[in-house]
Amino acid sequence: MEQSVVNKALAERVEKEETATVHYLYEAYPDGKINVEKEQALLLSHDRIVFQFPFYWYSTPALLKEWQDTVLTYGWAYGSGGDKLHGKEFLAALSTGGPKEAYNREGYNYFEMEELLKPLHAMANLTGMKYMAPFMVQGVRMLTEDQLKDAAEEYVSYAVKSL
Template identity: 55%
Template sequence: MKTLVIITHPNLEQSRINRTWMQELKKHEEITVHTLYQSYPDGKINVAYEQSLLESHDRIILQFPFYWYSTPSLLKQWQDEVLSYGWAYGPGGDRLHGKELGLAISTFGPVDSYQPTGYNHFTMETLTTPLQQTSNLIGTRFMPLFVLNGVMHVTDEQLEENAKMYVNHVLQPSLIKAN
C-alpha cells in the first residue's frame, strides 16, 4: 500500500520529535514523505500537485505538532485549498473515497493532561473530532491516532523506540472505523 506522510512543522529542523519521526519514515521506500513548510515557504500551495499526490497514494498520514488544539496554520490552509468542493467532497468529489487517513501528533502536554480530569479537559480523540469529521466528509477511513505526549521529557532511547512504533503504525494500522 502506497503511503503518503504529510509533515507540517514550521520549525522541523529544530523539532527533535518530528524530525526523528521523519528520518525513520525515510528509511522505508513504500512511504513518501512530503514536508509542507519546506515545499511552500511562501505559503502558496500548488493545489494540482497536492491533489495528484493524494490520488497516487492509498494511505495518507498528517503529521504535526498540536498547536492550540489544532493543526499548524499551513496544514489548515492546505485542507482549505486542496480538499476542494467537487474534488474531495460534494457532487463529483470522490477522489479520496476508500483511502485511509491518519494523524500523527506530538504534544507538549503529558498524556494525563488530555483527559477529562486533566488541564486540557478533553481526550485527544475528542480534540481531533474535526479532523475525524473531515475524514468522513471526504470518504476516507479514519485510522487510530498516533500521539506522543510530553515531548520535552522523552529520552533519546524512548524517542528511538517511539519512531519505530510510528513506522509500524503507518505501515500496518488497524482501522477503527470505515465510512
Template identity: 65%
Template sequence: MKSLVIAAHPNLSNSVINKMWIDRLHQEKDITVHDLYTEYPDGRINVEREQQLLLEHDRIVFQFPFYWYSSPSLLKEWQDVVLTYGWAYGSEGTKLHGKEFVLAISTGGPEAAYQAGGHNQYSMSELTKPFQATANLTGMRFLPSFTTQGVRFLTDAQIRESAEELVRHLKASY
C-alpha cells in the same frame, strides 16, 4: 500499500521528535514524506500537485505537533485549498473515497493533560474530531491516531522507539 505522510512543522530544525519521525520514515520505500513547510516556504500551495500526490497513495497521514488544539496553520491552509468541493467532497467529489486517513501527533504536555479532568479538559479523541469529520466528509476511513505525548520529557532512546512505533503503526493493517 503506499502511504503519504504530509508533515507540517513550522520549525522542524528545533523539533526533536517530528524530525526523528521524518528521518525514520524516509527510510521506508512505501512511505512518501511530504514536508509542507519545506515545500511551500511562501505558503503558496500547488493544488494540482497536492491532489496528484493524494491520488497516488492509499493511506494519507497528517503528521504534526499539536498547536492550540489543532494543526499548524500551513496544514489548515493546505486543507482549505486542496480538499476542494467537487474534488474531495460534494456529489462529484469522490477522489478520496476509500482511502485511509491517519493522524500522527506529538504533544509537549503529558497524556494525563489530555483527558477529562486533565489540564486541557478534553481527550485527544475529542480534540481531533474535526479531522475525523474531514475523513467522513471526504469518504476516507479514519484509522486510529498515533500520538506521542510529553515529548519534552522523553529520552533519546524513547524518541527513537517512538519513531519505530510510528513506522509499525503506519504499516499496520486495519
C-alpha cells in the same frame, strides 16, 4: 518540522521506508502558496494519507489548515462528484508537549485527544476516507533518546508497515 525534535525524528525514520513518501509542506511552500494540482496528484498516488504534526494550541499548524482549505475542494474531495479520496485511509500522527494525563476532564487541558481531533475525523469522513486511530507521542518534553527511538519504530510499524 525543524523546530520539533520529535516530529523530525519520526519523519526521518519514515523516510527510510521505500514504500513511504514524506512531504514537508513548509519546505515545499515557504511562501504559503500551495500548488493544488500537485497536492491532489500526490494524494491520488497513495492509499494512506498521514498528517504528521506537532499539536499546538489544540490544532494543526497553520499551513496544514490552509492546505486542507485549498486542496480538499468541492467536487474533487467532497460534494457532488467529489469522490477522489474515497476508500483511502487517513491517519493523524502527532506529538504533544503535555503528557497523556493532561488530556482528560481532570487534566489541565480538560478535553481528551479524541475530542480535540474531531475536526480531522470529520474531514476524513466528509472526504470518504477511513479514519484510523491516531498515532500520538505525548509528553515529548520528558522523552529520553531511547523512548524517542522506540516511538519512531512504533510509528513506522503503524503508519507504514501495516499497509
